[in-house]
Each structure stands twice: as structure tokens, then as C-alpha cells.
Amino acid sequence: MKKEITLMTAVVLFAAMLQPNVQAANSYLGLQKGLIYGAYVDYKDSDTVTVTCGYGECNGHYWEIVEQPLDHDMTSLTTAEDFHYIYIDDANSVYSDPIIVDSTTEPAWSNSKLGWYHGNDRCIGVVWSPEGSATITEYVITPDLKWLYKNSGEHIKTVLSGGNPDGTEKFLECSAYSPVNSKAILVIASNNETGDSVFVMVRAADAHASKMYASTYGYTAAVQAWLDLPRGGSRNLYWYGYDDDNNNFTVNINGFQIER
Numbered sequence: 001m002k003k004e005i006t007l008m009t010a011v012v013l014f015a016a017m018l019q020p021n022v023q024a025a026n027s028y029l030g031l032q033k034g035l036i037y038g039a040y041v042d043y044k045d046s047d048t049v050t051v052t053c054g055y056g057e058c059n060g061h062y063w064e065i066v067e068q069p070l071d072h073d074m075t076s077l078t079t080a081e082d083f084h085y086i087y088i089d090d091a092n093s094v095y096s097d098p099i100i101v102d103s104t105t106e107p108a109w110s111n112s113k114l115g116w117y118h119g120n121d122r123c124i125g126v127v128w129s130p131e132g133s134a135t136i137t138e139y140v141i142t143p144d145l146k147w148l149y150k151n152s153g154e155h156i157k158t159v160l161s162g163g164n165p166d167g168t169e170k171f172l173e174c175s176a177y178s179p180v181n182s183k184a185i186l187v188i189a190s191n192n193e194t195g196d197s198v199f200v201m202v203r204a205a206d207a208h209a210s211k212m213y214a215s216t217y218g219y220t221a222a223v224q225a226w227l228d229l230p231r232g233g234s235r236n237l238y239w240y241g242y243d244d245d246n247n248n249f250t251v252n253i254n255g256f257q258i259e260r
Contacts, residue, residue: 034114041125163249165241186255190222206233
């Protein structure tokens with residue numbers, strides 16, 4: 001009899017191993033905090049984003065988007081320029097199916113949740129809306145979460161135009177033109193001076209070594225680069241040029257890379 005019970009227990013345990021773990025599927029015990037894969041917030045049209053297939057963790061819950069991407073119609077668009085953050089709605093999601101919401105409210109980094117959150121809602125993406133129309137700027141998103149304009153010649157913001165360098169580093173306020181969860185920004189800077197040396201330098205305000213520069217003689221000096229940003233930093237910049245390079249310095253922000 002003892003052997004029969006032992007054998008039956010072994011069979012039950014083996015069968016349980018072959019079946020989906022129902023307890024894990026409901027509560028996801030041991031789910032890795034901060035887990036996220038795929039689920040990129042991609043452009044669909046002027047007021048709709050598409051969240052690609054992927055999965056992740058939100059406030060201790062597992063969510064997934066499988067078989068086909070999930071469209072979301074934006075609700076927070078206005079005619080003011082702003083970043084709009086895309087969230088997993090923790091309270092209203094029926095996990096593992098996520099509900100997507102958007103808001104201009106910025107997330108904050110959570111050490112306890114290991115992600116960017118607004119309350120219990122996890123941020124999974126950001127889009128930019130320009131001034132004057134309640135629309136999303138058309139963009140492309142890369143697998144390493146770099147947001148880039150789809151069309152050439154466009155900028156999130158020209159943060160300096162006609163700048164007059166004086167041979168010292170000059171502060172440039174631009175925190176409003178990159179998302180709060182940016183880990184890098186794409187900057188394009190230029191200056192010109194006829195018949196003389198030209199120098200262009202821009203750096204992150206909170207990371208002196210995160211800089212870009214170019215120099216030339218008698219022509220336009222221009223440079224484009226990704227500047228790394230520390231988590232929770234100001235996202236402001238400093239710029240520098242020679243004292244005799246007058247009123248031609250330009251700085252544009254053209255893209256950003258986020259952390260989720």
C-alpha cells in the first residue's frame with residue numbers, strides 16, 4: 001500500500017510539471033522586477049500609437065501582448081507642445097492583458113519597483129506632440145528605444161539660435177525638450193565664421209565627459225551626436241565657442257533614448 005501511495009504521488013507531481021503552473025500564471029510568484037521585453041510604442045497615425053508584441057512586469061504583475069500589436073488612441077493630446085507618456089494601467093488591467101493609457105504626467109524612477117512609474121502604472125514609452133496641433137509627431141523607434149524623427153529637417157526643439165559664444169561655457173536650459181526618463185538625447189549643433197577658426201562644443205550639464213565638438217577654419221562647423229544622461233539628472237546642456245564666433249551658434253534636439 002505504501003508503494004502505491006508513493007507511486008501515485010510521483011505521478012501527480014510529474015503531471016503537475018507537465019501542466020501550466022496555474023498559481024504562477026495568476027500571481028507570477030518570483031517574477032523578476034523591472035522585466036520588460038519588446039512592447040515598443042510605435043507610431044501608427046497622428047493620434048494613435050501601436051504597442052508591439054512583448055511582455056513585462058508592472059507592480060508585481062505579468063503582462064503580455066502576443067499574436068498581434070495593440071493599438072491605443074491617445075487621450076491627452078492638446079495643441080500645446082509636450083511629451084506624452086504611455087503607461088500600463090495597473091488598476092484596470094486584467095492581467096495578463098494590459099490596458100494602455102497616456103498622460104502628460106511624468107513618471108518617476110522607483111527603486112522598489114525597478115522601473116519608471118506614475119503611482120503603480122509603469123511607463124513603457126513616450127511620444128512628442130508639437131505646438132499648434134493635437135497630434136503626434138511622426139517618428140520611428142529603434143529596438144534600443146531611440147526615438148527619431150521620420151522626416152528630415154525636423155527637430156523636437158531648436159533650443160539655441162543665433163547664439164553668441166564668448167569663449168566660456170554657457171548654460172542652456174532644455175529639460176522641457178527631452179522626456180524625464182531619457183538616458184540619452186540626440187543633439188545637432190553648428191556655428192560658422194568667415195575667414196577664421198570655428199569651434200563648436202555641447203555637453204550634458206550633469207556629465208562633463210558626455211560631450212560633442214567640432215572645429216574648422218572659415219566654414220561651418222557642425223556636429224551631431226548622442227549625449228548620455230544620468231538617471232534623474234537635469235537634462236540641461238552647456239555650449240561653448242570661440243569669442244570671435246558671433247551670433248551664429250545653433251543647437252537642436254532631434255531625438256531621445258528612454259529607460260523604462
